[in-house]
Amino acid sequence: MAWVWFHKFGSPPHFYRLATRLTPWFGWPALLLGVAGLIGGLWLAPPDYQQGDGFRIIYVHAPAAWLSLMVYTVMALSAAVGLIWRMNVAHAVAASCAPIGASFTALALVTGMLWGRPMWGTYWEWDPRLTSELLLLFLYLGYMGLRNAIDDTARADRASAVLAIVGVVNVPIIHYSVIWWNSLHQAPSVMKFGQPTMPAAMLVPLLLMLAAFTLFFVALLLTRARGEVLRRERNARWIDEAVAGARS
C-alpha cells in the first residue's frame, strides 16, 4: 500500500492534482489560527513578569525560527528522496522550500535582534544559537545560488541535493545549542519534556501561531511546487488537461 502511494505521489500529474485540491485546506485554517493567535498573543496574554510586553515578540519570533528549521528538514528529506529514487517531484518540492525557508530564517534573525536589544542590551552577539542560525541562512542562500548557477535542471537538482543533505547537520546543532553551550538565548519553553514553562494564557496563542505558520508553509510549498512541476514537465501531455481553463 505504502509503495503504491509513494509512486502515485511521485507522478507529476497526480501530485499536481493533489496539491491543487489540498492547498485551500492548509491556507484557510492557517489564516484562522493566525488571527486567533494574534488576538491571544497581543491582547489576551498577560505581560511577562520580567519582560513586560516585550515578550510578545515571541509570537512571531518562535514560529519563524521553528519554520526555519522545519523547512530545512523538509528540504533535505525531499532532496534525499529525489536523489535516491530519482524522483523529479521530490526535487521540485526541495527547490520550492528554499526561498520560503530563507525568508523565515531572516525573519527569525531580525525579530531575535529586535528582542535581544531591550532584553540583553545588544542586537547581536556571536553566540552559538545566533551564529548557527545565521549559518542556516547562508545554507539556504548557498542552495539557491547553486541552483541558479547550474542551467541544467537535473544537474542542479543533484548538486543542490548534496548541499542540502550535508547542511542538515546544522539543524540539531541549532536546536540543542542553548543546551550544549552557555548561551544568551533562553532555553526552549515549549519543545521540551515535561511541563512547559509558560502559563496557558501565554502558551495557547504561541501554539496557535506555530500551527498557523506551519499550515501556511504547507500551502505556500504546494503552490510553489505546482508551478515548479509545470515548468519541469513542459512537454508532457497531462499539462493540457491540468491548465485547460483552470484559473487557479
Next chain:
Amino acid sequence: MTSTHSIAQFLAMGGYAVYVWPCYVLTALVVGLNLAAARRLLRQAQLEARRRIETRKSTASS
C-alpha cells in the same frame, strides 16, 4: 488586558513599542511577499503552459 486599557496604552506595549511593532510589521511583510511570490510563480508557469499548448495546436492545424 482589562477593559480600562486604552488603545494608546496598547500601542505603547509597555514601553517596548519600538521593538514589538517592527517585528509584527516585518512578519506581515514576509508572509505577504511569500504569498504573492508563490502565486506569481504558479500563474506564470500556467501562462507559459497555456501558451505552449496554443502554439502546438496552431502548428498542428496549419
